[in-house]
Amino acid sequence: MALELKQRGQDVTIVNDSSLPSSSKVAAGLINPVVFKRLLPSWKAAELLPFLLTKYQALEILLEQKFHHSVNITKVIENQHELETWKKRANAEDIRDYILEEIAIESPTGLKSTDVLGYGEVVQSGYVDTTLFLTAAAEFFKKASCFIETSFSYNDIELTSAGLIYQGKNYDFLVFCEGFFVHRNPYFSFLPFKPVKGDVLTVSIDGYKNTKVLNKNFFLLPLIDGTFRLGATYDWKNLDFKPSESAKEDLLNRVADYILGKIEVLKHEAGVRPSSEDRRPILGPHPEFPQLQVFNGLGTKGVMLAPFFAAQLANHLLHNAPIDEEVFVGRFIKN
Ligand SMILES: Cc1cc2nc3c(=O)[nH]c(=O)nc-3n(C[C@H](O)[C@H](O)[C@H](O)COP(=O)(O)OP(=O)(O)OC[C@H]3O[C@@H](n4cnc5c(N)ncnc54)[C@H](O)[C@@H]3O)c2cc1C
The missing domain is CATH 3.30.9.10 (D-Amino Acid Oxidase, subunit A, domain 2)
Known part of the structure; x- marks a missing residue:
């Protein structure tokens, strides 16, 4: 989120307490456009994938680190039903860009092949080395002197008509990206998370x-x-x-x-x-104090979701662009 705003020429300050554990630090960082259970594309895959590729490539240049890797995924196929579903679905319009029709028979070296009928292959997949990415991003912001390594103090927020003051400095917006720890946030802890x-x-x-x-x-x-x-x-x-x-x-x-x-x-x-009850991200303004914003609910798929929705929230903050209803925080606010 901070990188998205920085790339758009905005002044940002990050307050991060790295003594707190974080989901991103341990994530495998997988990008998988397929839901294997029903062999369907994952939510918004067609929009998210091209976006994240361009975004991570640009960030690799900015941060001078290679953290995104394209790697295919092979799904072990063990029974006739799985095999037939794969064959039947492989040419369907919604999924054919993400899976190969041909099923590999040969097992990779070191795998038991008993009971395995084959391996279906997913393309446009990969992973982000999230630890490397976060370390490089933190270095970038430290060099720009806009990274404060400490616990955020909710008591130090002073809301003003133009935005807010935090520890003596004026800001237009404060975006909370606290993952699981949103439950400690006095402004957004009411949201229905299901971590x-x-x-x-x-x-x-x-x-x-x-x-x-x-x-x-x-x-x-x-x-x-x-x-x-x-x-x-x-x-x-x-x-x-x-x-x-x-x-x-x-x-x-x-x-x-x-x-x-x-x-x-x-x-x-x-x-x-940090999963939400309806398994969609949660972003946008606090119902009473629009200078306070939330960016959370990335759940099991932060690597795919974050680039696209950080851009969407940035468009909202800078140009008042609407936020998709499916992810808009307002869906949990009753009038
Ligand atoms: C085992 C595991 C495997 C995963 N595998 C994948 C995967 O393969 N692919 C994928 O896309 N996703 C995966 N995920 C999910 C992914 O980790 C999350 O979607 C994503 O990391 C959430 O990012 P976040 O920034 O919202 O939260 P976090 O990464 O938890 O970051 C929250 C940040 O807020 C800071 N913070 C919170 N409160 C405060 C405060 N008061 N003051 C200062 N700082 C504060 C914390 O220090 C932390 O840095 C996995 C998660 C786990 C646990």
Whole structure:
């Protein structure tokens, strides 16, 4: 959001408490335009994908780091129903840009092929190295002297007719991008969030070679250094950022059915995804104080959603452009 505003020539100040855990710091960063369950395009894929490609490419130049990678995803197909659905859907207008018709038969090196009928392939997918991206963005803003490393103090907001004053400085708007911690925000905690914890592992796997993401009831994302991210779990009850042993076992059990070699866990991380009740982002002004804005609800798909909707909120702030009803904060405000 801050980069979007900065690129449009705006003065921004970021207040970030990096001692707080964050979902983005642990995210696998996958971009997947397909919902496998019904083999449909993911929400707004046709609009989001071209937008994010252009945006991440421009940001890579600005931040002088390569953090976006195009990688195809292979879906393990195990039964006739899945196989027939894939074949039937592959040429449908809504999905044909995102999946290949041909199903690969040969298994990647190091995979058990018993019971596998083939591998369906998703294109226009990939991932963003979110840690690298965030570190590069923070460096950029620190160099521009507009990054304040501290906890945001809600008591220090003074609302004015023209905007607000925060710790002695005038601003037109304050945009809250607090992820899960929005529940502490006195202005936006009323919003219906339904956060979901996720655990993810970084692993090395003996003898397994695959340059594509492998997807089943887990994903195995190959990283540049030859290790893999293995994820992810969904837990709506234990909303903390502590890695859970049972989630780790669960992930290792799921993948064990497919992998031949020994798996070594190199890192185990957990985060809480800021999902909303209707699983759509939430953006726009506070009902009483329009100088206070929210940008949240990115849920499980922040990497795909953030570029497009940051631009939409920027258009709203700078040009009073309307916000899509599906994501507009007003949908939760009763008159
Ligand atoms: C295990 C896991 C795997 C995931 N995998 C993917 C994936 O493959 N693809 C994908 O697109 N998404 C994935 N996600 C989801 C993704 O992480 C989120 O959609 C996205 O990161 C949300 O970003 P955010 O900026 O809203 O929240 P966050 O990343 O949580 O950032 C919130 C920020 O606000 C700061 N903050 C909050 N309150 C305050 C305060 N009072 N003062 C100062 N600073 C404050 C925090 O320090 C933090 O930096 C995954 C999430 C998890 C947990």
